[in-house]
Amino acid sequence: MKTSFSISRFGGINISIHWTFIVLAIWIFLVNFSNASVISGLIWSAVLLITLFASILVHELAHLVAANYFGLYPSAIVILPIGGVASMTSKARSHWHEFFILLAGPLANLVIACLLIFFIHPYQAYWNESENIGVVNAENFLFQLQVINLSLAILNLIPAFPMDGGRMVRTVLSIKMNAVNATSIEKLISTFIAFALIISGIFVVNFYIIVFGLFVLATINAVKAFPSENMQSQTKRRKYKSFQRANVIE
Ligand SMILES: [Zn+2]
Numbered sequence: 001m002k003t004s005f006s007i008s009r010f011g012g013i014n015i016s017i018h019w020t021f022i023v024l025a026i027w028i029f030l031v032n033f034s035n036a037s038v039i040s041g042l043i044w045s046a047v048l049l050i051t052l053f054a055s056i057l058v059h060e061l062a063h064l065v066a067a068n069y070f071g072l073y074p075s076a077i078v079i080l081p082i083g084g085v086a087s088m089t090s091k092a093r094s095h096w097h098e099f100f101i102l103l104a105g106p107l108a109n110l111v112i113a114c115l116l117i118f119f120i121h122p123y124q125a126y127w128n129e130s131e132n133i134g135v136v137n138a139e140n141f142l143f144q145l146q147v148i149n150l151s152l153a154i155l156n157l158i159p160a161f162p163m164d165g166g167r168m169v170r171t172v173l174s175i176k177m178n179a180v181n182a183t184s185i186e187k188l189i190s191t192f193i194a195f196a197l198i199i200s201g202i203f204v205v206n207f208y209i210i211v212f213g214l215f216v217l218a219t220i221n222a223v224k225a226f227p228s229e230n231m232q233s234q235t236k237r238r239k240y241k242s243f244q245r246a247n248v249i250e
Pocket of ligand 1: 059063083084102105106156164
């Protein structure tokens with residue numbers, strides 16, 4: 001099944017949007033329309049989407065800058081609501097290179113969220129107003145930007161696919177086993193986390209936790225397995241040649 005839609009090719013990199021991002025975009029528009037007039041709802045929905053997209057872009061750029069530093073280049077990027085999944089043309093030379101490339105994305109969002117504290121006054125007032133969460137307007141725009149970046153940082157550190165945290169766990173597992181097994185184990189962990197989120201979301205009657213659990217379930221397979229170089233014979237290497245092209249630091 002086709003789960004993402006190609007939007008452009010930039011410098012040889014195929015960029016596509018996963019269907020979950022399109023669902024999120026529709027949801028943002030619906031929430032803003034129900035809380036404002038048609039025109040302002042339309043404008044602020046667009047502003048929030050651009051803000052989210054820009055934050056994801058910064059997140060992705062941080063991964064790419066770190067990847068470049070370690071001599072890796074992307075061949076494709078899939079945009080998800082929590083960031084992107086980039087396939088690299090080659091494999092990281094060490095597990096720790098891979099680990100730091102994955103960490104760079106959430107770290108960039110955390111830095112932005114921390115810096116924004118200095119521009120939001122008075123700070124407590126925003127967190128105490130529930131209408132400031134999810135609905136953007138001229139007064140709470142910077143606060144929204146901070147919530148988005150803080151969410152991108154925290155959600156990406158959850159140890160489940162397709163988040164960076166899940167891929168970091170896979171990287172650590174890959175130190176002790178081949179990459180295919182490490183991916184399978186992390187997929188099991190991710191499925192368990194997804195169901196735990198859905199069940200706890202139902203239990204505490206929180207719609208967002210349930211939706212996030214469903215999102216994890218729907219996107220686990222956006223992360224592909226890759227064969228470990230040192231585990232393969234020459235024949236297997238030929239067989240997995242296409243696999244190797246879409247490799248590693250997704
Ligand atoms: Zn990331």
